Amino acid sequence: MLIFERSESGRSNRAQYVGEQKKPLVDIPDLLKREKRVDLPEVSELQAVRHYTRLSQKNFSIDTNFYPLGSCTMKYNPRGCNTLAMQSGFLNRHPAGDAALGQGVMASLYELQEILQSVTGMEAASLTPAAGAQGEFAGVAMIRAYHDARGDDARSEILVPDAAHGTNPASAVMCGYKVREIATNESGDVDVDALREVVGPQTAGIMLTNPSTLGVFERRIEEIADIMHKAGGLLYYDGANLNAILGKTRPGDMGFDVIHINVHKTFSTPHGGGGPGAGPVVANRRLAPYLPIPMVKKIDGDSPDQPPEFGWMEEQDRPESIGRLSAWSGNVGILLRAYIYARMLGTDGMERVADYSVLNANYLMKKMEQAGFTLAIPERRATHEFIVTLKREAKELGISAMDFAKRLLDYGHHAPTTYFPLLIPECLLIEPTETEDKATLDAFVDVMAQILREAKESPDQVKGAPWTLPVRRLDDVRAARELDLNWYKQ
Secondary structure, eight states: OGGGGOOOGGGOOEEETOOOSSSSSSSGGGGOOOOSSSOOOOOOOHHHHHOOOHHHHHHHOOOTTOOBBBBTOOOOOOHHHHHHSHHHHHHHHOOSSSSSGOOHHHHHHHHHHHHHHHHHHOOOEEEOOHHHHHHHHHHHHHOOOOOOOOTOOTTEEEEETTTSHHHHHHHHTTTTTTEEEEEBBBTTSSSHHHHHHHHSTTEEEEOOOOOEEEEESSHHHHHHHHHHTTTTEEEEGGGGGGGGGHHHTTTHHHTEEEEEEETTTTTTOOOTTTTTOOOOOETTTTTGGOOOOOOEEEEOOSSTTTTOOEEEOOOTTOTSSOOSSSSSSSSSHHHHHHHHHHHHHHOOOOOHHHHHHHHHHHHHHHHHHHHHHHSSTTOOSSOOEEEEEEEHHHHHHHHOHHHHHHHHHHTBBBOOSSOOSSSSTEEEEOOTTTTTHHHHHHHHHHHHHHHHHHHOHHHHHHHHHOOOOSSOOOOOOHHHSOOOOOOOOO
């Protein structure tokens, strides 16, 4: 029920009513005044509180249920990070304020830049991109700026593996490049022979994530980097899967030139439902001059006893920068949470993140295989995620991956990522993250096994799911094409 449907004429909230103002607080010109009362719901305070509380209880969230969304790293967000990031000194600082009045914020952001450089093996960092996709765009734009600065106008192509995120080719096209797809082999690695055939003077770079979205580590990554660099191309790293290698290995050591980092994934800040997000970009010495602005700089004191100050690097400091990508200095609230999370973990804690995310994924993968599910790449060890293909179930039982996904909701589990990567038919991309315990993973396997039995014995129960939620199965295509979010009074 909409809150408008709870409305009754004359009902209002007077509990905190201060009475009519004799004089308006501001002088509003007549042409800007409303001619009639705005059509808002007339409800009491208690009705409004109960309405929105009930709505919040209908939401599916990581705080209430298992959320194994592959390639999205939906891990628990520590409340300590939220509490510290919401201190008044952080919240009350206006972004237009003088840098001298925000030294605590800027010191934190500077240290986050340093941390991200360290864990990725890069030279410099910019925190300003407001999301992972914008970080992607920044990385490709920096590659473009590098080639343009060298007068290398012939480089018109970006290479993208067939298992890449859908935003990778989109980012390349937005930066004016043609996209050429590179195949992966049956073991999940990039086909290096196919890569050699297409690399040439027209190649600007390649977009990869390692581990890939097939859930395996790219074993010939150093060879790929050598091929690209000898041809004059560059390597962009999609940071969506950084969780698997945190503290273990670094993209910079693999030969990558620029990386975006989804701090709302790897560094455990709230995300989902369209935001919020942050996608800092880090680069090696070759591409560092092109990083987006502003960036935080450290100004050392004149003497050992004088503490350093922090300021902004703008256009005059970084003339080769690709420019601004977001207002002010990015999504600072999310960046602060990421900084606090990194400081809480420390070096040992970051390595532990990778240990347990990989352990959980491999344990869950083996349990799923034992329960009768087909692994997409059974000969490879999982990284932080793995793929189950329901191709056999679709063919023999008429039950699709989407049917499994919808039925999972009845059992209190969010579905894994469905139908991605696109080259695996009827796939579920499953990522448990390091924050889930063994009992939760076992319960997930039990539910999946139960749905498999239902698919064989009572398929209509699976095809019609979900049965227990306020909203049943929607026509996804119609919902996307004919979205209607307006309410009209009858």
